[in-house]
Amino acid sequence: MHFGKxxxxxxxxxxxxxxxxxxxxxxxxxxxxxxxxxxNLTAALVVxxxxxxxxxxxxxxxxxxxxxxxxxxxxxxxxxxxxGQFSYSDRFGVLIxxxxxxxxxxxxxxxxxxxxxxx
Numbered sequence: 001m002h003f004g005k006x007x008x009x010x011x012x013x014x015x016x017x018x019x020x021x022x023x024x025x026x027x028x029x030x031x032x033x034x035x036x037x038x039x040n041l042t043a044a045l046v047v048x049x050x051x052x053x054x055x056x057x058x059x060x061x062x063x064x065x066x067x068x069x070x071x072x073x074x075x076x077x078x079x080x081x082x083x084g085q086f087s088y089s090d091r092f093g094v095l096i097x098x099x100x101x102x103x104x105x106x107x108x109x110x111x112x113x114x115x116x117x118x119x
Contacts, residue, residue, distance in 0.1 A: 003033055005102040010034050012106070016070070019117035024093055025053070025067045025110030026117060033106040036094035041087035044095065048075050053114060057095065059088045066109035068095075069117050077105055 003012045012030045014022075022029045047056040048071060055071045057064050068074065074095070078084060081099040088095050088109075098104040 001027065001107075002105055003037075003103065005037075010037070019069055021115075021117060022108075023110075023115065024108055024112070025114035026069055026108060028094055028106045028108040032092050032094055032108065036089035036092040036096060036106065039089055039091060041089055041096060044086040044088040046074060046078060046086050046095070055095075055109070057086075057088055057109070059090075064111075066095075066111060067114045068107050068109055069114060070107060074105075074107055 001013050001016050003010060012033050014027050014030055016027060019026050042059045045058040049055045049065060053067045053069055053071055055066050055068055055074060057066060077097055084097045084099045086097055093109050095107045095109050096104055
């Protein structure tokens, strides 16, 4: 979820109080976030999907549908941080909303329908 780059490294908050699963589409793992941020991220456009857990991501001119248990939060955060930029790491399955040079939000995406969250 939330991350911040500090002088002593990357600080992440991955447990959202609802789901502690690190399966794809649930809470991203701290290592997943770090690796995604270190790699080549692709600029992305995000559109809310039809279902409650479906999200549409456009990257490199291609649209893909993914699942995440926080699609409403993704959309809400993009409205709160209107200047934020979305990017996507296909390799690590992570959607990033960069809200400043050193902070943002990370979401794990799944190409498959996700199971219910485990608290």
